[in-house]
Amino acid sequence: MIEALTGTGLAASSGMNAYLPLLAVGLLGRFTDVITVPPGWSWLENPWVLGILTVLLVIEFVADKVPAIDHVNDIIQTVVRPTSGGITFGAAASGETFTLADPSTFFQNGNWLPVVIGVVVALFFHGGKAVTRAAVNVTTAGVGAPVASLIEDFVSVVLVLVAIFVPVLVIFFIAVMALFFFWAFRRWRRRRAAKRARLAATVPAS
Numbered sequence: 001m002i003e004a005l006t007g008t009g010l011a012a013s014s015g016m017n018a019y020l021p022l023l024a025v026g027l028l029g030r031f032t033d034v035i036t037v038p039p040g041w042s043w044l045e046n047p048w049v050l051g052i053l054t055v056l057l058v059i060e061f062v063a064d065k066v067p068a069i070d071h072v073n074d075i076i077q078t079v080v081r082p083t084s085g086g087i088t089f090g091a092a093a094s095g096e097t098f099t100l101a102d103p104s105t106f107f108q109n110g111n112w113l114p115v116v117i118g119v120v121v122a123l124f125f126h127g128g129k130a131v132t133r134a135a136v137n138v139t140t141a142g143v144g145a146p147v148a149s150l151i152e153d154f155v156s157v158v159l160v161l162v163a164i165f166v167p168v169l170v171i172f173f174i175a176v177m178a179l180f181f182f183w184a185f186r187r188w189r190r191r192r193a194a195k196r197a198r199l200a201a202t203v204p205a206s
Contacts, residue, residue: 009163009170011085011118012177015125017156018077018084019057024160025091026050034164041091061153065146067137074130085122086115128181135184138191 010021022044029037030045037044044050063073129152136148155177162169 005167005170006163007089007118008121008174009159009167010088011121012125012170012174013156013159013163014085014088014118015081015122015127016129016152016159017057017060018081019053019060020153020156021088021160021163022084023050023053023057024164025088026053028164029091037091041087044087044091064152065149067143067145070133070145070149071137074126074133077126078130081126082119082123086118089118089121090115125177125181128177128184132181132184135187135191 010025013021025035025037026044026046026049028035029042030050060073060077064070133145133148133152136144159170159173162173
């Protein structure tokens with residue numbers, strides 16, 4: 001159960017920042033005993049992989065804070081973040097039920113289940129992040145994008161730490177974030193409806 005919570009927390013973090021959880025798992029697996037990465041995922045500890053993840057993390061960190069570019073980045077990350085979520089769940093949830101010891105056995109004996117769970121969790125949080133960012137950009141004309149991005153990065157870091165060191169709190173964090181995303185989505189829809197109503201009011205009747 002604890003391992004499943006750890007994997008869920010890391011997958012949720014991947015939905016907001018694809019590379020941070022992967023880098024955390026790789027670094028902790030390579031240099032500490034906090035995480036023991038299953039053999040099939042040991043490539044995460046490779047120095048070259050860690051270096052590439054660091055570069056990609058810096059690129060996303062910058063791109064996500066530039067209005068308009070952040071929207072393009074979110075579109076690209078629609079594939080990357082769920083993939084990252086699947087990998088982090090499969091690599092970090094190391095209990096007997098959830099271990100994915102060898103990626104080549106995805107479709108044997110249900111071992112692909114952890115990856116699917118990670119993908120779904122990350123996709124949900126990626127969607128929530130994208131909707132929230134859209135609401136921020138609309139209400140602030142893009143000015144609030146850097147601030148929103150920094151907050152998302154902070155939440156992602158905290159979620160990684162909680163998932164690894166205090167996994168029992170993952171449920172609480174995910175519940176709070178899900179409620180926030182739901183609130184942001186409703187607000188975004190209301191603002192879109194109000195904008196359409198204003199546009200319709202300015203169009204002269206034929």
